[in-house]
Amino acid sequence: MATFRLEIATPERPILDEQVSDAQIPASNGYLGLLPQHAPLIADLSAGLLSYTTGGKSESLFITDGWVEVLNDRVRVLADAVENPTEIDVIRAQKALDRALERLRIDVSDIDKARAVKAQKRAEARLAAAKNRT
């Protein structure tokens, strides 16, 4: 079966470097489904669940903002943070969500607003990922 190389790294450490047969990546304007022989591509990531299949087994990781680059059957994912869905701290995510919503409610400057919206999205994605785990 055809495979391609999936590399994931955060500023702290490399996370993954494996041959996978497919991957779904949360880009900022919707999920990207990647298969071998994909055309070269660069996209922004948003927070969400990244899943991939290796050796017939499906795995998933929660990632936050960053970039993805596809070139010559090699996919590089640069994320701010990567977590195993089972390790997500639901309470902390809920608190972050509340905080972000609170900040959005008391009208603030554009920069802070953009940051709060991002934080809100991150927290929501975390909670959704945590809910789906089995």
Next chain:
Amino acid sequence: MPSLIDIRRRIRSVKNTQQITKAMKMVAAAKLRRAQDRVINARPYSKMLFATLAEVVSAAKSHEEAAQNPLLEVREEKRIALIVLTSDRGLAGAFNSNVLKTAMQFMLDRPGCEFVIEAVGRKARDFFTRREMRLSGEHVGIIEKARYADAARIAAPIVERYAQGEVDAVYIIGNEFKSVISQKLTTVKLLPVQVPEEAETASFIFEQPLAELLAGLLPRYVGTILNQAMLESAASEHAARMTAMEAASTNALEVIEKLTLNMNRVRQASITREIIEVVSGAEAQ
């Protein structure tokens, strides 16, 4: 000639010092190992980010509006921001003074320029405050456990000032970690962004407009370089301290040997004198 008791006391004091330097060496070695791991673990991300950036920038060259990013704009260097990376603690040999000397030389080499200094580490802050230089920020107590978020927090206002045209260039002065015995002083130009050359060219599909991608990638690039520099500096610091403490322990051993020799000589002299006294006393009878 010092008395036997005085010499004994000196030996004891030197031994105590040696114990401290030995302990410090061991602590530095342990910290070095951890710092080294962090440097190595951070490298893949930086490498991948630089490669991606190179590709985006080379694609952006053919797009007029995408190449308009303020962080790529090159201006004549009149006002320069210097990020100086030192440690928070001393006793690391010439580690800090070398960095500070390089920073001073850097400024002397550019007469007519204005400088603002961003001090990372207590030693840099104290040094530049004493000389009453302009500090735009000071960051004490973070280098030891520096994370990407710390680097991003330091970088953000600097990027902002560059984009606003308040400074024309930003440099980092710090140590690069080569190996345990060798650290290299480096001066890196942080802004304007130095575009990596060796880009693999391919006709990429860009999911977002190029300008938007660049606007996200460039500040990230700045933060990543600073993060890397901070990790390298931390590892170099521990390596430098280890070497310095090793040398201090060896010196202490030498001093102890010399003092012991001296002590034995003094003791022998007093024994000889006593024997002579006894003998001449017996002869006189």
